[in-house]
Amino acid sequence: MGTSSALTENGGGKGTLLIVDTETMLCELLKFKFENEGFNVDLSHDGIAALGLNLTHYRLILVDLMKEEFTGLDFIRKLKRDPQKALIPVVLISSIDDDDVVVDALDAGADDYMAKPISSRELLARINSVLRRRRMMDSRRAANQVSFKGLVLDTASGQATIDGTPVSLSKAEFLILGMLLRNRGQFFERIEIKHETWDNVSDVSDRAVDTTISRLRKKLGDYGSQLVNRQGFGYGFVE
Known part of the structure; x- marks a missing residue:
């Protein structure tokens, strides 16, 4: 069996849930219940x-745990190994x-566990609880992040x-990149970068700044081309 219902990005008032379970009737029942609560729901009967x-x-x-060759625990482990x-x-x-089974599920990366037979009201409450915790984590993470597209710095x-x-x-590379990412489109002279990055500014040469940024460019791959040096203005990160 495959997947039913079209994928809906950020669908519904509460977003889209995916249910992965081989029990077709249970899937349809939960889909009905959750859609009445404002979620969009997609179904898959194959992990x-x-x-x-x-x-x-x-x-x-x-x-679902799914007592098959590819189990629910296998699904979770594979999912959690993908950084994205x-x-x-x-x-x-x-x-x-x-x-x-509960311990195995939590160790694999599950956020919660519930045994069948399922109370749809309790399951909905558990789902809302997990989503609240995730929103709090996302808020804390966002406060500690500086990012541009797929490039992310976690300052914490x-x-x-x-x-x-x-x-x-390196610490110097991280600090320089953070400075330039936070101030995209602005340019900084070497002395400004030194004060932001090193404690003993007098011991750091202009060449050390250039060398550090050169190494940083190489490590950033395609993003390295956006870290530029404009004569008379200094270094900056341009979009």
């Missing part, structure tokens, strides 16, 4: 097929009410990523 969808558009994925999809909330449902962790893939930057 492998579901992984081929554009999953980043979903607010949350509800997945790892933050999608997942709730696992199962006909097995067992502590070991000191981590840079491009399209979800970590990029190893």
Whole structure:
């Protein structure tokens, strides 16, 4: 079985959920209930097929344990290994009410677990709770991030990523990139960059600034061409 219902980006007042379960009648019942609560709902009856969808558009994925060759736990593990999809909330449902299964689900990356038979009211409450927690996490993450398209700097962790893939930057490279990203379109002379980046400014030569930025350009791949040096103005990040 494949996937039913068209993929709807940010659909409905509350967004779109994906239900991955082999039980067709349960899927249709939950779809009806959740759509009455303002969600759009897509269905898939095959875990492998579901992984081929554009999953980043979903607010949350509800997945059954599925006693098949490719289980719900396999689905979650594969999802969480993809940097672009790892933050999608997942709730696992199962006909097995067992502590070991719950632990395995949470260890795999599930945000919550619920045993069948399911109360649709309780499941909806759990889904809304997971979404509230995710909104809070997203708000905190956004406050600590400086980004341009797929290039993201997390100032809390000191981590840079491009399209979800970590990029190893030195402290100086990270600070310079953060300065230029926050002030896109503006240009800074070397002395301004030194004061923003190094403690002992007098010990840092102009050549050290140029060398650091040259290394940074190479690490940024395609984004490196947007880090420019305009004679008489200095360095800047242009869109």
